[in-house]
Amino acid sequence: MENEALSSAPWIHGAFWVLVAVLIFIVAFGARIAVPLGKLLDSRAAAVRQSLDEAAQLKAEAEAMLVDARKKRAQALAEAKDILARAHEEAARAAAELTAEAEMRARARERMAEERIQAAQASAIAEVRSAAVDVAIAATVQALRDGLTAAEDGRLVDHAIAEVPNAFTRRAA
Template sequence: MEYQALHNTPWMHGSFWVFVAVVIFAILAGRRIVGVLTSMLDARTQQVRDALDEAANLKAEAEAMLLEAQAAQAQAIKDAEQILASAQAEAARMAAALAAEAQATAKRRERMAMERIAAAEASAVNEVRAAAIDIATAASAQLLRDTFGAAADAAMIDQSITGVPAALRQAI
């Protein structure tokens, strides 16, 4: 009695050897395919790493630029505050100078006005004196005309002539 199972051994059939050939082909081809896929994945991984490194470098540069910009902004604000402070000090100094100049101008004008007033007073006093002298002269002339006439003049002349010898005696 022969066992049917022994006659049907798998290696005896052609489909078994086709299967073995396919498995061997798959193993050999699979190694190459896996190698190619692995190298592609490794290349892609390297590209991603390079991109991440570049992104990290760009981020570091951007942060450095941001710090520089913030420092420049802080310096600009500090400079602006200094410029504003100096402008305010300059404005205060100019205001004080203009106030002093205005005060000096006012004093000079006041002095000039006082000099003009003094000159006008002196002129007025001189005019009043001249008028007083003219009036006194006119009054004296009028008084002399009224007080002394031709007869009174002759009497005064006679009296003066008679008093000359006595005046000469007193003088010697």
Template structure:
């Protein structure tokens, strides 16, 4: 058995033309299929690229927000440190001021107490002097009443009158 396809011209057989038709069909259909697949791939590529661009933009915005948040946090920490330092200085100033005010109040109260004591001593001395004067006056009155009579009274008055010019001169 001999294979006739090898002895004859290849275009003379139907298989050749079927092969050519299949190749042409494959080229035409392949082009359409490849265009459709290419269009789908292009659309998918554009969608993926848009998603990547959006993700990059979101990432940039997130990084900007993160940097801003970090800056705000650093500023807030600096403000908190400043507030604490100011509060500490204010507390020390108020403590010193209150200590000075307490010292001044204590000194005023001590001075007032000393003045009260001095006033009480002065009043007591005055009362003692007044009582002594009253006692001395009463004793002198009683002594003079007992010791001086009408005759001696006249002698004392005469003696005082004669001594008056000497006392006025000298």
């Protein structure tokens, strides 16, 4: 049994001595490895902290830019609505002016047409009167020359009336 008790002692196994060697290595070289490893981890933590601070600053700047962009968008929309309203008002005013001007020109042209019609009527009436006078004078002259009877006189008047359209065509030519 004693042999069994000795065989269960931890220093007999190779794993015990490997553990002892690792502990000696850690004690001997642990400080030399821990300090640079700590510095490396500290620098990494500082870099991460700096990146987080920079990200927070960029986020704040982005939020400020977003707020500014929203304000500018709202201002641009308000200006666009104002411009659109003014354009509608200007278009309505221009349409009203053009309508009034068109009506005024139409009335002026209508008056000019009426004046031309009246002048043409007056001219036609004057021509008819002149032709009738010419025919009457010619009939009178012929009647006086010939010393006509009443039947012949009626025939000459009928002939003179029939000649009125021919007198117009001769005057027009």
